[in-house]
Amino acid sequence: MLRIVVGMGSCGVAAGAGRVKEALERAGAKPGITGCVGACYLEPIVDLYEGAELKRRLVKVAPEDAPAIAAAVESGDLAGVERLAISAEDEEFLSRQTRIALRHCGVIDPESLDAYRAADGYKALEKVLGMTPEAVIEEIKVSGLAGRGGAGFPTWFKWNAARNAKGDEKYLICNADEGDPGAFMDRAVIESDPHSLIEGMLIAAYAIGAKEAFVYVRAEYPLAIVRLEKALGDARAAGILGKNVLGSGFSCDIRIKAGAGAFVCGEETALIESLEGSRGMPRLKPPFPAEKGYLNKPSNINNVETFANVAWIILNGGAKFAAMGTENSKGTKVFALTGKIRRGGLVEIPMGLTLREVIFGIGGGIRDGKRFKAVQMGGPSGGCIPESLLDTRIDYRELGATGAIMGSGGMVVMDETTCMVNMAKFFLDFTARESCGKCVHCRIGTRRLHEILTRITEGKGREGDVELLEELCRGIKDGALCGLGQTAPNPVLTTIRYFRDEYDAHIRERRCPAGECAALRKFKIDPAKCKGCGACARKCPVKAIAGEPKKPYAIDPAKCIGCGSCEAACRFGAVAKA
Amino acid sequence: MNENESIVSLLQEVQAKNGYIPKDEIYRIAAEKGVSPAKVTGVATFYSQFRLSKPGKNLILLCKGTACHVNSADGIAAALKEELGIGGGETSADGLFTLEFVACLGCCSLSPVMMINGVAYGSLTPEKAKRIVREIRDSNDGKGA
Numbered sequence: 001m002l003r004i005v006v007g008m009g010s011c012g013v014a015a016g017a018g019r020v021k022e023a024l025e026r027a028g029a030k031p032g033i034t035g036c037v038g039a040c041y042l043e044p045i046v047d048l049y050e051g052a053e054l055k056r057r058l059v060k061v062a063p064e065d066a067p068a069i070a071a072a073v074e075s076g077d078l079a080g081v082e083r084l085a086i087s088a089e090d091e092e093f094l095s096r097q098t099r100i101a102l103r104h105c106g107v108i109d110p111e112s113l114d115a116y117r118a119a120d121g122y123k124a125l126e127k128v129l130g131m132t133p134e135a136v137i138e139e140i141k142v143s144g145l146a147g148r149g150g151a152g153f154p155t156w157f158k159w160n161a162a163r164n165a166k167g168d169e170k171y172l173i174c175n176a177d178e179g180d181p182g183a184f185m186d187r188a189v190i191e192s193d194p195h196s197l198i199e200g201m202l203i204a205a206y207a208i209g210a211k212e213a214f215v216y217v218r219a220e221y222p223l224a225i226v227r228l229e230k231a232l233g234d235a236r237a238a239g240i241l242g243k244n245v246l247g248s249g250f251s252c253d254i255r256i257k258a259g260a261g262a263f264v265c266g267e268e269t270a271l272i273e274s275l276e277g278s279r280g281m282p283r284l285k286p287p288f289p290a291e292k293g294y295l296n297k298p299s300n301i302n303n304v305e306t307f308a309n310v311a312w313i314i315l316n317g318g319a320k321f322a323a324m325g326t327e328n329s330k331g332t333k334v335f336a337l338t339g340k341i342r343r344g345g346l347v348e349i350p351m352g353l354t355l356r357e358v359i360f361g362i363g364g365g366i367r368d369g370k371r372f373k374a375v376q377m378g379g380p381s382g383g384c385i386p387e388s389l390l391d392t393r394i395d396y397r398e399l400g401a402t403g404a405i406m407g408s409g410g411m412v413v414m415d416e417t418t419c420m421v422n423m424a425k426f427f428l429d430f431t432a433r434e435s436c437g438k439c440v441h442c443r444i445g446t447r448r449l450h451e452i453l454t455r456i457t458e459g460k461g462r463e464g465d466v467e468l469l470e471e472l473c474r475g476i477k478d479g480a481l482c483g484l485g486q487t488a489p490n491p492v493l494t495t496i497r498y499f500r501d502e503y504d505a506h507i508r509e510r511r512c513p514a515g516e517c518a519a520l521r522k523f524k525i526d527p528a529k530c531k532g533c534g535a536c537a538r539k540c541p542v543k544a545i546a547g548e549p550k551k552p553y554a555i556d557p558a559k560c561i562g563c564g565s566c567e568a569a570c571r572f573g574a575v576a577k578a
Numbered sequence: 579m580n581e582n583e584s585i586v587s588l589l590q591e592v593q594a595k596n597g598y599i600p601k602d603e604i605y606r607i608a609a610e611k612g613v614s615p616a617k618v619t620g621v622a623t624f625y626s627q628f629r630l631s632k633p634g635k636n637l638i639l640l641c642k643g644t645a646c647h648v649n650s651a652d653g654i655a656a657a658l659k660e661e662l663g664i665g666g667g668e669t670s671a672d673g674l675f676t677l678e679f680v681a682c683l684g685c686c687s688l689s690p691v692m693m694i695n696g697v698a699y700g701s702l703t704p705e706k707a708k709r710i711v712r713e714i715r716d717s718n719d720g721k722g723a
Binding site: 010011013014015040041043178179180181182183184187218219220221222257258259260261262263274275276277278279280336337338339340344345376379410412413414418423426427430434436564568 | 639
């Protein structure tokens, strides 16, 4: 009989997968669970397996579909559920990817150690325990794996430095404080394949000689914490984790430390401060964490996605990993494709693909027939890349040359209705709030940037504001200690570089070309479409709309504040931007 | 002093128990760790997760991440304000709801997103957001806090 598996990552649950699972149970089926396959736009997803073979993938499943699914599985006749089957086009979203870090996501049951072991789980760890730590580091060096959290620093180098640091007590730390808004691959890995993180961490701990390890995970990821706790418990009970790992004499335990909500804690020295219980304010480097990290002991920090690649590299060889990608950037990278994209979700692709191939080839381009304007990469530390640079390859150096960064893999796509000045303001609002306050340039500079951007979006911009922004940006880059401050100006600098005309339109013409800035837009009613229902007038917060029932209403432009309530209230599409 | 539990962990424990961090607990932790209350307060106010006042019965976390921003999270905030009369960081007069804005809930593909009492609600529209909180309010009515 076919096996039913429901995708129960956070996204799936938010889309209603829990209700689908309950409905299936009520219909007499016995659904199993898996994590997130990454096709978030198709959730809730229900897979039908025959043994290990995926027979059908059903998408956008509703609780009402449960009886039909249960009946189809019971009878073996899938005709009744074919209408839910994934389309060939959507199938491409998955088939065009190369999955290493996400290899088990959405495939195995994340709450089952047996399922992980059946998928070659912990075989890399077994292999490593028979190798010297130096040989393990060498294999990672051959692979060319670089930190996936943003900086792109060679992983082997950090491991080697921690290995060679003096001292018996060493710590391994996993940075799961995925703070970049718009990136969620680390959450997906922990929720969908927690054992691969544990295995990668144990291999790293063996390589550097750490007996104690931590996962510093965001408090906003409750499901990830629950799944990781269960996986750690199961691994401990099976003798994989803790004292005498797999009978090898090597011991290492992993503990979870929940973060408390601070973006700057993604910076490794700030993360260490936070682990120690203090305010998460970055330390001066050097000394680097490899020499003096947690409790001033040698420490090594990598992020979740980096660790998720490790077991695969050990099993398949570093050379196979390095065969993918470009000269500077090896292997694959996971991106969180979101925003105004048609097919959004997690996408893992070999380095070297172009942005166009990812956004249009895999993501299907812009939804609602709108036009692509820019893609934001690297979150608050990154930048906006315009259409003219869509043929840039996914490569640390090439992306860096655009003024954006690879970052942790957030890829937020924007269309013509997104105002780039407002976008820069959005990020500076974020960094100004998240600045820890240690460095004056960052603490005060980001606030001043935000104030200037605010006045521009409110139509109060002054001639010379753009130059003032640029000058401030240079000061912050030079005057900030850590990555948060040094990169905070990037969203401003890239939008000025590629979308200067939008800044000028706001400042000189008091106009927002994208029509997003409320202070710079007005609305009008098309009398031909207006039915005179009065819904807009009732919603208008400033009583700018008047009219008689069943006759076209009108907006007084002198009173209109451009809030858009009327546009949202109109059921006939009669209200539009003037 | 880090041998046992860190200040952050102790504060998390207190918040898990009370829903917020009462002033007395700050003094207790300071005494326990042998540090000044100012140091503990410094930690408590640094992290966005910690609350120093009692929250409403239902905690709404509205995501203001990049993807949600692009997909009009501000419209959802306005809708919640209309329905509940509260903005970010505020608690409704009936004590039923506290609204907090968060940087990212990590459900970007379903943006705009909010999380109520740990459950995520995605692909929101202003109307859908209002309906969700209305349903929660109705199911809470008469039961007391």
